[in-house]
Amino acid sequence: MWKNKAFLSAGIIVALAVAAKVFLRIYRIVGSSMTxxxxxxxxxxxxGSKRPERGKIALIRRGSDVMVKxxxxxxxDDIRIENTGEVxxxxxxxxxxxxxxxxxxxxxxxLTVPKGCIFVMGDNRADSVDSRSQRVGYLHRHSVLGIAVAAITPSGFRSL
Known part of the structure; x- marks a missing residue:
């Protein structure tokens, strides 16, 4: 009987590990664009299963690069950015x-964001290459790998 429980426990652990691998991504922030x-x-x-929404922080694939914006x-959506920086x-x-x-x-x-696309910006507007730049521009919504739900920082764990 204990062998059956051991197999069941092992199966549950494997299933949870696979689910975490499929649905969760952990990414290390590189740079200061989101400070x-x-x-x-x-x-x-x-x-990864969350849908993109305005105001959310997203993990995005752009070519071979991954960025957080x-x-x-x-x-x-119609977006206007004034010369004062107001959006x-x-x-x-x-x-x-x-x-x-x-x-x-x-x-x-x-501008108006085209069908199927998103417009992203870093929180540190002075040091972020994002949709304002021709190098990035609009991003297809399918380039979103996941929505950030938490951060692990030197001061601890916090939700986003």
Whole structure:
């Protein structure tokens, strides 16, 4: 009887490990583009089965690179970035409590996100290569590998 329990326990452990491998991703932050929310060396826990949403932090594949950015806009959204750095989404000023300090002056942008795409930005606007750049631009929503749900930092574990 104990052999059956041992096999059952082993099966459950294997099933949980496979499920974690399929649905969870852990990624180490490289650089400062997401400060003050995430810092160089922090680990983010991402859930692959979550759908992209505005305001969420996403793990994104772009070619052979992987990056972590905040989803600002989705398909059909009108986005406007003023030269003051203020962001307007569908005509309404975006509240961004995750930003600290003064906004960085920007080159004004006004656009509509194409079908099937997302527009992302780093929280450290002065040090982020993101959808504002021609090097990144719009990203296909299927390039989202997962949505960050937690961070493991030197000070501990916290939800995002």
């Amino acid at each position: 003050p929310t995430l810092h160089d060396g922090d680990l983010v826990v991402c859930v 905040r989803i600002i806009a989705m398909q059909g 307007f989404l569908n005509g309404v000023k975006l509240e961004e409590p995750y930003l600290r300090g003064k906004l960085t002056p920007e080159v004004p942008i006004s």
